[in-house]
Amino acid sequence: xxxxxxxILEAIAFDADGLVCAIAQQHxxxxxxxxxxxxxxxxxxxxxSREVWYWxxxxxxxxRKGETSGQTQSxxxxxxDCDGDAILLLVDQKGVACHTGRRSCFYRAxxxxxxxxxxxxxxxxxxxxxxx
Amino acid sequence: xxxxxxxILEAIAFDADGLVCAIAQQHxxxxxxxxxxxxxxxxxxxxxSREVWYWxxxxxxxxRKGETSGQTQSxxxxxxDCDGDAILLLVDQKGVACHTGRRSCFYRAxxxxxxxxxxxxxxxxxxxxxxx
Numbered sequence: 001x002x003x004x005x006x007x008i009l010e011a012i013a014f015d016a017d018g019l020v021c022a023i024a025q026q027h028x029x030x031x032x033x034x035x036x037x038x039x040x041x042x043x044x045x046x047x048x049s050r051e052v053w054y055w056x057x058x059x060x061x062x063x064r065k066g067e068t069s070g071q072t073q074s075x076x077x078x079x080x081d082c083d084g085d086a087i088l089l090l091v092d093q094k095g096v097a098c099h100t101g102r103r104s105c106f107y108r109a110x111x112x113x114x115x116x117x118x119x120x121x122x123x124x125x126x127x128x129x130x131x132x
Numbered sequence: 133x134x135x136x137x138x139x140i141l142e143a144i145a146f147d148a149d150g151l152v153c154a155i156a157q158q159h160x161x162x163x164x165x166x167x168x169x170x171x172x173x174x175x176x177x178x179x180x181s182r183e184v185w186y187w188x189x190x191x192x193x194x195x196r197k198g199e200t201s202g203q204t205q206s207x208x209x210x211x212x213d214c215d216g217d218a219i220l221l222l223v224d225q226k227g228v229a230c231h232t233g234r235r236s237c238f239y240r241a242x243x244x245x246x247x248x249x250x251x252x253x254x255x256x257x258x259x260x261x262x263x264x
Binding site: 005007008011021023025029030031032034035047077078079080081082083085086088098099100102105106107108109110111113114115118 | 137139140143153155157161162163164166167179209210211212213214215217218220230231232234237238239240241242243245246247250
């Protein structure tokens with residue numbers, strides 16, 4: 001089991017479920033790619049391996065981003081906010097971050113009282129998660 | 133009470149506490165400024181007024197960003213992620229987003245097994261929250 005360096009661990013305010021909010025941002029373009037959750041082990045593995053790990057609340061398990069799809073996130077910098085309950089991951093995203101095949105999960109905008117898709121699918125999800 | 137347009141409301145997956153994760157990003161520079169929480173009324177007021185409102189979990193009340201400090205956030209675009217449980221707010225941040233007087237709340241980076249402050253205070257917090 002990987003460990004988080006003590007000074008960093010002490011500064012992270014994990015919630016009652018042992019989780020901390022994590023935001024992934026492409027390090028060079030500034031695009032916000034996704035939001036997910038990390039537990040202590042996910043933070044530890046991310047810092048140790050420089051590949052981003054999350055905790056899946058629905059599947060109740062650790063997952064390495066891209067372990068199925070190949071769309072991995074290499075860690076460039078891990079930042080913590082002022083009250084320690086949110087982490088900003090500066091990453092180098094391989095391919096697309098979203099399971100829908102879009103670069104960013106934030107592809108719907110509230111405009112004119114409706115949701116408008118502002119970015120299209122660039123990679124067929126079947127190619128990411130299919131049986132091939 | 134402000135209302136969220138129906139198509140947008142239906143797409144937001146508020147959690148068991150009625151909250152959705154919100155990330156504020158400076159619209160032109162791409163800087164991630166802060167992470168906070170919104171409830172239904174905060175989203176409604178933000179869309180209606182184009183000024184960003186949040187729900188404070190600690191104070192259990194709605195707050196308009198900058199209502200005390202003057203460091204307001206004007207909404208440029210509100211985006212929703214693929215599963216509806218995170219909102220990305222593209223904003224125009226007046227002054228500093230962080231209560232410590234820094235532009236962004238994410239001013240600590242995990243480097244060399246320690247936390248390093250990567251941005252300094254640009255506005256004295258006393259000037260933001262003092263009695264003057």
